Amino acid sequence: MLYRECGVFKSTYAEDMAIFPLPLDKWGMGILLIVAFLVIPMTADRYLLTSIMIPFLIYSLSTLGLNILTGYSGQLSLGHAAFMAVGAYTAFNLSARLDLPILLCFLGGGLMSAAIGSLFGIPSVRIKGFYLIVATLAAQFTIEWVITHWAWVSGENVLGAIDTPPMEILGRSIDTPVEKYLLTLVVVIVLTIFAKNLVRGKIGRAWMSIRDKAVASEIIGVSQFRYKLLAFSVSSFYAGVAGALIAFCHLGCVQVTEFELLLSFWILGMVIIGGMGSILGSFLGAGFMVLLPIYINRVVRMMAGVVPSDILTNLELMIFGGLIIFFLIVEPYGLARLWLIIKGKLRLWPIPY
Amino acid sequence: MLFFLEVILSGLLAGVMYSLVAIGFVLILKASGVFNFAQGAMVLFAALTFVCLLEKAIPFWAAFFITLAVMIVLAVAIERIVLRPLVAKPPIILFMATIGLAFFLEGLGQGIWGADVHGLNIGIPDDPFEWLMNKGILISQFDLVAAFIAAILVTVLVLFFHKTATGTALMAVSDDPEAAQSVGISLRWIWVITWSISGFVALVAGIMWGTRLGVQYSLSLIVLKALPVLILGGFESIAGAIIAGLIIGASEKLADVYIGPYVGGGLENFFPYFLAMVFLCFRPYGLFGREAIERV
Numbered sequence: 001m002l003y004r005e006c007g008v009f010k011s012t013y014a015e016d017m018a019i020f021p022l023p024l025d026k027w028g029m030g031i032l033l034i035v036a037f038l039v040i041p042m043t044a045d046r047y048l049l050t051s052i053m054i055p056f057l058i059y060s061l062s063t064l065g066l067n068i069l070t071g072y073s074g075q076l077s078l079g080h081a082a083f084m085a086v087g088a089y090t091a092f093n094l095s096a097r098l099d100l101p102i103l104l105c106f107l108g109g110g111l112m113s114a115a116i117g118s119l120f121g122i123p124s125v126r127i128k129g130f131y132l133i134v135a136t137l138a139a140q141f142t143i144e145w146v147i148t149h150w151a152w153v154s155g156e157n158v159l160g161a162i163d164t165p166p167m168e169i170l171g172r173s174i175d176t177p178v179e180k181y182l183l184t185l186v187v188v189i190v191l192t193i194f195a196k197n198l199v200r201g202k203i204g205r206a207w208m209s210i211r212d213k214a215v216a217s218e219i220i221g222v223s224q225f226r227y228k229l230l231a232f233s234v235s236s237f238y239a240g241v242a243g244a245l246i247a248f249c250h251l252g253c254v255q256v257t258e259f260e261l262l263l264s265f266w267i268l269g270m271v272i273i274g275g276m277g278s279i280l281g282s283f284l285g286a287g288f289m290v291l292l293p294i295y296i297n298r299v300v301r302m303m304a305g306v307v308p309s310d311i312l313t314n315l316e317l318m319i320f321g322g323l324i325i326f327f328l329i330v331e332p333y334g335l336a337r338l339w340l341i342i343k344g345k346l347r348l349w350p351i352p353y
Numbered sequence: 354m355l356f357f358l359e360v361i362l363s364g365l366l367a368g369v370m371y372s373l374v375a376i377g378f379v380l381i382l383k384a385s386g387v388f389n390f391a392q393g394a395m396v397l398f399a400a401l402t403f404v405c406l407l408e409k410a411i412p413f414w415a416a417f418f419i420t421l422a423v424m425i426v427l428a429v430a431i432e433r434i435v436l437r438p439l440v441a442k443p444p445i446i447l448f449m450a451t452i453g454l455a456f457f458l459e460g461l462g463q464g465i466w467g468a469d470v471h472g473l474n475i476g477i478p479d480d481p482f483e484w485l486m487n488k489g490i491l492i493s494q495f496d497l498v499a500a501f502i503a504a505i506l507v508t509v510l511v512l513f514f515h516k517t518a519t520g521t522a523l524m525a526v527s528d529d530p531e532a533a534q535s536v537g538i539s540l541r542w543i544w545v546i547t548w549s550i551s552g553f554v555a556l557v558a559g560i561m562w563g564t565r566l567g568v569q570y571s572l573s574l575i576v577l578k579a580l581p582v583l584i585l586g587g588f589e590s591i592a593g594a595i596i597a598g599l600i601i602g603a604s605e606k607l608a609d610v611y612i613g614p615y616v617g618g619g620l621e622n623f624f625p626y627f628l629a630m631v632f633l634c635f636r637p638y639g640l641f642g643r644e645a646i647e648r649v
Contacts, residue, residue: 076445127633130388130444134584138630139578146541149617215647235521250649265452272449310468317460324453329438332446 117236368602
């Protein structure tokens with residue numbers, strides 16, 4: 001009744017190509033943005049901002065990056081966390097050593113990560129499928145090793161830890177959770193729009209053709225080398241910016257252990273649970289995986305009272321693993337698919353015709 | 354020269370230990386096409402169960418067979434709960450499911466048996482082998498025994514695959530699941546068998562690695578050692594896993610001894626991956642992997 005294409009007339013090319021062609025979608029997005037920009041900063045407490053919203057946004061961005069590589073271009077990567085580390089450490093060095101404006105540091109972190117990402121993406125031209133994880137794992141371990149063994153990278157800190165310098169934009173210092181949240185939000189929104197336009201244009205179609213049938217796309221003239229490398233570099237760029245945001249807006253002080261292999265798996269989990277090849281899915285998956293441990297913790301406490309922490313950890317692991325499996329069985333194509341199904345049903349609701 | 358020989362030999366023997374884990378991967382990949390990331394968690398789970406049974410004063414072989422039974426029950430459960438509903442889904446979904454499985458097994462194993470470090474002693478001394486020591490080479494007896502056990506394991510597996518009806522059925526399934534089904538091979542049964550066998554391999558690997566490192570959480574991280582071996586060898590070949598294990602083991606030790614001092618050590622974490630990556634650029638399907646022919 002409310003949510004349907006009937007009555008929406010597209011009379012110009014721009015209207016036809018709009019990201020949200022339906023009025024309800026536009027309003028929904030508008031309300032979401034108002035909530036994100038006004039309601040949350042005004043009402044949310046420190047906990048909600050620093051422990052849920054900021055990590056959610058940052059992981060969404062990182063997941064978006066991996067989704068471009070794995071979901072859109074079909075190249076499996078287990079080194080995403082390392083590219084986040086590259087972004088974090090580069091941004092730190094740019095800020096601490098060169099004293100560049102903070103947004104330039106983020107950009108620099110992303111670009112450095114993109115350069116290294118495309119370097120490790122070169123073997124993807126030859127290596128396919130699960131064999132490719134060796135190249136991305138090589139990236140993961142090599143980058144971890146470089147950060148821990150080259151003291152220069154972390155500013156001569158013994159543990160490879162970095163303590164981010166204070167941030168400033170146009171003379172205004174960014175240090176409260178609300179300000180950090182807003183900065184993260186703006187960066188994430190800008191990059192999301194960029195990604196959305198990337199994947200629905202020529203480049204995105206080339207990526208999807210590689211994913212769906214590499215040989216066929218090569219035959220019709222899609223350069224495998226160029227587009228695979230582009231996918232690697234764009235994906236790493238997003239990871240790098242996300243890593244820089246983690247260092248500057250989320251944790252403040254990071255060690256290389258934050259960016260271990262486990263995080264790569266988490267992000268891959270976010271991609272798959274959210275939905276491969278979906279921008280919305282990246283956000284849903286990240287939200288799911290950020291909230292899940294928090295809720296598991298709460299529910300376990302509620303049901304069993306005070307539990308010794310080691311049992312709690314193991315229980316969390318079991319529930320987490322079990323839920324991933326359960327989720328894959330119920331909806332192997334992710335939360336984004338659920339949203340599509342809901343949308344399809346809404347079109348016919350309440351009177352199917 | 355003797356030192357060089359010693360480094361190579363100990364590397365080769367360490368490589369055998371990697372192969373032990375990689376074989377578990379290969380078995381499951383061959384039969385069900387699942388890239389089983391939970392192999393490390395299975396090694397941890399088997400080793401924890403085994404060592405805790407031993408600590409309850411259960412004799413060695415009884416503990417071994419009880420653990421084996423547990424692993425078989427686990428295989429049945431995995432087939433029923435995880436694999437069956439996910440039949441014919443894309444490989445990456447199954448891969449992700451095994452990551453979930455790995456989390457679950459790690460939690461389960463440590464939840465039941467505790468997260469303490471258990472020492473495991475199976476009566477093989479970790480001392481230098483005397484005959485070689487007299488020649489000036491230090492090689493642990495334990496390593497030699499481990500290599501010997503691995504050799505027996507591989508022989509048994511190869512015989513099983515080539516000489517028994519079930520083994521032939523397994524090979525048929527790995528070759529073409531649909532054709533295998535159409536001649537009356539039950540896929541479910543085959544999966545239970547493969548996961549049981551890889552549970553058995555996990556147990557053997559768990560005992561050997563547990564003796565070496567102590568049974569603890571980090572045991573599940575040996576998948577990371579097995580992965581480059583698996584990839585270098587090619588996903589479908591047991592022989593490949595062994596040979597790649599030897600190559601990786603030896604070259605990793607050589608790199609660590611001869612290059613390590615110049616760059617600050619810690620090479621063993623990423624060197625195998627680098628080696629495998631460079632190698633794969635020339636042979637994209639590993640040493641003995643099956644080349645996928647792509648058609649439009």
